[in-house]
Amino acid sequence: MTLLRVEDLSVAFAGRTVVRGVSFQVDPGETVALVGESGSGKSVTALSALRLLPPAGSNPTGRITLDGTDVLAANEDTLRHLRGGTAGLVFQEPMTSLNPLHTIARQVGEAITLHQPLSGGPLRDRVLHLLHQAGLPQAEDRMGAYPHQLSGGQRQRVMIAAALANDPKLLIADEPTTALDVTIQAQILELLRDLKRRLGMAMLLITHDLQIIHRHADRVVVMKDGEAVEQGATEAVFADPRHPYTRMLLATEPRGRPAPVPAGAAQVLAGVRMKVHFPIRRGLLRRTVGHVKAVDGVSLTIREGETVGLVGESGSGKTTLGLALLRLEGSEGEIRFEGRDIQPLSRAALRPLRRRMQIVFQDPYGSLSPRLSAGEIIGEGLEVHEPGLTRAARDAEVAQALEEVGLDPAAAARYPHEFSGGQRQRIAIARALVLKPRLVVLDEPTSALDVSVQAQVVELLRALQARHRLAYLFISHDLRVVRALAHRIIVLKDGQVVEEGEAERLTAAPTQPYTRALMAAAFDLRAVEGTHRT
Structure with a gap:
């Protein structure tokens, strides 16, 4: 008997159809994955299975049967029994799903x-x-x-x-590992698989990560623009995808290697014995009783045309180190930029150097001002660092920066909400590039993007580096992206360097147990249960 059957499901919000004619089923004990990029209708389809869409503006049609009950025709008492009784739900971001009080x-x-x-x-x-x-x-x-x-x-x-x-007989897991570190992702997925086996549950898994699907799903439903464009046994779909969109998804994992570092490349940045310690204060008088050692004695160098990948779990000190090297976070240690120690410089003395050291942040939704057009966002740095430029000259520089990142210069008049996530990240990169920097700190620049857009951004960053001989500090917990972009990798744990080396060697043959756990979790999602459990 089929546990969940969805037949010809369509959902419209305020007259706009977001899911169209979707049909699939989940049998007892099996895992079915819904996969697709943002906006494909995955989560709307899954939430419809328990009628959890907001009633105002949503209009589901078709038929959904859960454990023999017609969901769309069910009354509130029946729905209460189905929600949390017949089916349990695990959402993407537990911090917003749990009550903080x-x-x-x-x-x-x-x-x-x-x-x-x-x-x-x-x-x-x-x-x-x-x-x-x-x-x-x-x-x-x-x-x-x-x-x-x-x-x-x-x-x-x-x-x-x-x-x-x-x-529950069915567990609906909507992107249950997206916000987690790679080793924790592996532990949660192994836990879900073990629970499913021991408790005899079925699972509806919503994700955009094809590697997760390949390892954990029995069948897969590929969604695009609200439609199920392909479905079948996971092995069959991966071995012989029929739909062009499925083939595109399977081909979009970041691949390739960066261009070699130019011979005799000059050193752009060096951090020597970097320390960032945050005081722990307690008591009525807020006395310092200890320190959190966010960064503790880390040294690194980056040459012209080189990418150094900085990896580790949340709390390892990656972002703090990146901000400290740009003098955006107070620190101890020596910071040499273009051969000059910038640690003792005042804010005024540091300002002329700012244009040559830029940063691209993780979240393209939060790092762009919604009140400024794309052209104004990109041109803002020029106004600060080149106040003598005429308006026409500034607009020309902005147009050139947009072209370099693959956007139409005519898009300069549009606002951030009018762009997709990948386009917004291109605008953020253009904002950094327009000042012609020598160093760019990239802080998780692909983590908020779909897998196909990630691959595009990686290709763009490689091309820009080869063209301008940029030095990159690439901060990420996604080791598949790091492997495709970095020449060298530094692994951080608890603010200290655990291991470092050439990217190819370190990803293929790590020597430290912590690094091995990271690599295993990233490349085949097999981490020993209990290792670094968080």
């Missing part, structure tokens, strides 16, 4: 008591059992913790515990 024990307990009349000791025992089942370390000690006191991986385990509260 309630302890994790209360939140998991609430998921139980909505369906079972438990209280007191039996309820506490059930909550503790679920947290143990979800692999939360020191579960008994963390029962009274609040979400902000847990790491991302720990919060996701709490979400999984709540989803399992009533022994």
